[in-house]
Amino acid sequence: MKAHVWVMPKPTVLDPQGQTIQRALGSLGFSSVHDVRQGKFFVLDLNGLSRDEAARQVERIAKEVLANPVIEQFRFELVD
Numbered sequence: 723m724k725a726h727v728w729v730m731p732k733p734t735v736l737d738p739q740g741q742t743i744q745r746a747l748g749s750l751g752f753s754s755v756h757d758v759r760q761g762k763f764f765v766l767d768l769n770g771l772s773r774d775e776a777a778r779q780v781e782r783i784a785k786e787v788l789a790n791p792v793i794e795q796f797r798f799e800l801v802d
């Protein structure tokens with residue numbers, strides 16, 4: 723089983739990297755892109771866990787290791 727974890731800045735947090743990407747896209751002619759938020763994507767390969775145990779473990783990993791809860795939010799999905 724694999725877990726896909728997305729970590730993004732909270733909506734209220736400035737995203738200077740996303741703003742830089744948005745400006746670069748505009749200068750390349752992609753003027754329809756009006757906002758960019760940059761985040762992180764992780765793929766965790768899990769072995770020997772039930773689906774419920776995997777969900778609990780991935781949530782704990784995301785909260786304690788992958789995301790900074792002060793400025794980031796996360797979501798995940800388990801993939802068979």
